[in-house]
Amino acid sequence: MISNTILSFAKSILCDVLNPGCIAIDATTGNGYDTVFLSRLAGGEGKVFGFDIQEDAIEQTEERLNEECLPENWTLFCSGHENMQELIPEEYHGRINIVMFNLGFLPGSDKTVITQAETTLKAVRSALALLCRGGVVSIAIYAGHPGGSEEDVAVREFCAELDYHAFRVIQSEMTNKPGYPIRMLFVTKL
Numbered sequence: 001m002i003s004n005t006i007l008s009f010a011k012s013i014l015c016d017v018l019n020p021g022c023i024a025i026d027a028t029t030g031n032g033y034d035t036v037f038l039s040r041l042a043g044g045e046g047k048v049f050g051f052d053i054q055e056d057a058i059e060q061t062e063e064r065l066n067e068e069c070l071p072e073n074w075t076l077f078c079s080g081h082e083n084m085q086e087l088i089p090e091e092y093h094g095r096i097n098i099v100m101f102n103l104g105f106l107p108g109s110d111k112t113v114i115t116q117a118e119t120t121l122k123a124v125r126s127a128l129a130l131l132c133r134g135g136v137v138s139i140a141i142y143a144g145h146p147g148g149s150e151e152d153v154a155v156r157e158f159c160a161e162l163d164y165h166a167f168r169v170i171q172s173e174m175t176n177k178p179g180y181p182i183r184m185l186f187v188t189k190l
């Protein structure tokens with residue numbers, strides 16, 4: 001089926017990278033949909049770490065994971081994704097297959113609690129360091145809310161400057177979204 005959202009498009013691509021036994025990070029768990037996707041694909045032998053700064057988001061994610069009867073392959077942190085390198089046990093460093101970022105605010109919640117360029121960039125740097133070779137960081141960027149366009153520019157500039165011999169960056173966008181485009185970046189570690 002043709003994707004009608006940027007995230008379903010991203011997931012159709014990530015499915016190729018995320019196999020049973022894989023290790024993944026959901027850098028912004030929010031309502032838990034992306035964590036469920038990662039947990040399901042990683043399966044009982046895999047592992048998923050999730051981060052969000054809002055307690056409600058972590059609770060909502062935990063509830064959704066339990067409702068879906070997924071294997072207990074997940075660990076959630078109510079903490080900023082900028083702390084992922086310190087919080088993820090060292091045995092997983094360099095072994096992460098996928099890190100998903102879904103930036104912006106939590107739909108249906110306080111729209112002033114948003115991801116911020118400075119912490120997002122710190123987290124993306126950490127994510128790239130934690131990846132295995134062939135691993136992918138995906139970043140969904142929304143520029144339509146206050147603060148969104150600054151983050152959009154900062155993340156795209158950072159990714160555009162990554163060493164071509166170490167990483168490949170592919171960008172897609174939903175170009176005809178009224179008001180502003182929604183962008184998706186895929187960064188693969190070579």
Ligand SMILES: C[S@@+](CC[C@H](N)C(=O)[O-])C[C@H]1O[C@@H](n2cnc3c(N)ncnc32)[C@H](O)[C@@H]1O
Pocket residue numbers: 027028029030031032033034035051052053054057079080081082102103104105106107113114115116119
């Ligand atoms: C667009 S929502 C994520 C949607 C989610 N992936 C889902 O499947 O429902 C963005 C989330 O980022 C969270 N957030 C904001 N700053 C953060 C940070 N520094 N670290 C981790 N999460 C953060 C917000 O609380 C919000 O829940």
